[in-house]
Amino acid sequence: MTSSVPEGTSPPSPMAGPRIEPRVALSIRELTKRYGSVAAIDRLSLDIASGEFLSLLGPSGSGKSTILMAIAGFVDPDGGDILLDGQPVGGLPPEKRGFGVVFQGYALFPHMTVRGNIAYPLKLRGIRGAELDRRVERAIDLVHLQAFAGRMPRQLSGGQQQRVALARALVFDPAVVLLDEPLSALDKKLRAELQFELKSLHQRLGTTFVNVTHDQEEAMTMSDRIVILRDGRVQQIGTPDALYNTPATRFVADFLGRANFLEGEAGPVSGGCLTIGIDGAGVRHRLRDSEPRMGRTALLALRPERLSVLAPDAAVGDRNRVEGRVVTSAFVGSQHIHVVETPLGVLEAHTPAFGAGVLRKPGEAVALAWPWDGGVLVEDR
Ligand code: ADP
Numbered sequence: 001m002t003s004s005v006p007e008g009t010s011p012p013s014p015m016a017g018p019r020i021e022p023r024v025a026l027s028i029r030e031l032t033k034r035y036g037s038v039a040a041i042d043r044l045s046l047d048i049a050s051g052e053f054l055s056l057l058g059p060s061g062s063g064k065s066t067i068l069m070a071i072a073g074f075v076d077p078d079g080g081d082i083l084l085d086g087q088p089v090g091g092l093p094p095e096k097r098g099f100g101v102v103f104q105g106y107a108l109f110p111h112m113t114v115r116g117n118i119a120y121p122l123k124l125r126g127i128r129g130a131e132l133d134r135r136v137e138r139a140i141d142l143v144h145l146q147a148f149a150g151r152m153p154r155q156l157s158g159g160q161q162q163r164v165a166l167a168r169a170l171v172f173d174p175a176v177v178l179l180d181e182p183l184s185a186l187d188k189k190l191r192a193e194l195q196f197e198l199k200s201l202h203q204r205l206g207t208t209f210v211n212v213t214h215d216q217e218e219a220m221t222m223s224d225r226i227v228i229l230r231d232g233r234v235q236q237i238g239t240p241d242a243l244y245n246t247p248a249t250r251f252v253a254d255f256l257g258r259a260n261f262l263e264g265e266a267g268p269v270s271g272g273c274l275t276i277g278i279d280g281a282g283v284r285h286r287l288r289d290s291e292p293r294m295g296r297t298a299l300l301a302l303r304p305e306r307l308s309v310l311a312p313d314a315a316v317g318d319r320n321r322v323e324g325r326v327v328t329s330a331f332v333g334s335q336h337i338h339v340v341e342t343p344l345g346v347l348e349a350h351t352p353a354f355g356a357g358v359l360r361k362p363g364e365a366v367a368l369a370w371p372w373d374g375g376v377l378v379e380d381r
Helices: 064-072 114-124 129-142 158-170 188-205 216-222 240-245 250-255
Strands: 024-035 038-049 053-057 079-084 100-102 176-180 208-213 225-230 233-238 260-270 273-278 281-286 297-302 308-310 319-331 335-342 345-352 365-371 375-377
Touching: 024 064, 024 208, 038 064, 038 079, 038 208, 038 233, 053 064, 053 216, 064 176, 064 208, 100 158, 114 129, 114 158, 129 158, 129 188, 158 176, 158 188, 188 216, 208 216, 216 240, 225 240, 225 250, 233 240, 233 250, 250 260, 250 297, 260 281, 260 345, 273 297, 281 297, 281 319, 308 335, 308 345, 319 345, 335 365
Parallel strands: 053 208, 053 225, 100 176, 176 208
Antiparallel strands: 024 038, 024 079, 225 233, 260 273, 260 297, 273 281, 297 375, 308 365, 319 335, 319 365, 335 345
């Protein structure tokens, strides 16, 4: 079966030679799983391109793990199909589906060495002798565990154990690797390091990765595309850039990164700019083609880093401007965070902490400014 390119997959660069259509590796059709009255997965359809790194991202209880477990074959769906390379896998037990899995409940074998753990999936598949050794060594190299191959799992750090789990999932060259919160047990610094390692591993191998996470930064760091889930349904699918800069709904804008929301009356459009009336004030917004047609109300999502914090008498040029008073402020290394009470509501601004950046104190009067194209209209859901 041939399938078309999943929506939102970035096209190959024109410099990359002849255009090669990405193949759909994994296709999910109308997948449904109910637990009593709760639909953990609600008629979910999704195409995952071959070689893609796709993350399922959503709050706790949004159905991420259930989807991954259904793909892997550990959860029996109530309806729908899962196709691997066009072939339905729904009737197959997990071991016959051929996925590499890194699941929380799929711990390392404590009585086997690192090498033994990594060799296990190959032995299951009847691979022995020199071929076994060659592939195990290659997997050990891939995750940089050469010095630890003879150790037992309990003699490894959390990060090293996760690398063994990853090598064990990759050693038999699966077409698709399923990862369920692979880094969640690690501390923040190690997690950040392993995110980049996992991403570079993915780039070298070209294997399809489907990753579950509730950590928005992790999803943005590693993924080609992110699926934002809520109550077992897809809210939006896109590249990290597209989801962050053009969220379709309040939920997506709020879940991925921080956002201020300005709600008002949709007024006249002139020169490509909509005026949004909020308590007698007018906020200008440059309309994009992709934005939803408005009704009488307009909801603008405004990222905190699009706001400048200025002296109250500063000129702002062709920008929106609102005066306010600082409620709280903080220095967080790269940025100053200001929370400012304004007639438009309480707004959060993130400004660079270097150069001319000034941290203003609570009670100080300021003006906030942002460009007309600084926000994005979102649906109120
Ligand atoms: P997530 O991984 O996004 O946190 P889950 O897939 O674990 O979400 O759960 C989705 C929904 O299904 C939740 O409401 C959860 O309570 C419910 N659920 C998941 N597994 C079971 C189960 N074995 N029995 C009953 N309800 C379940």
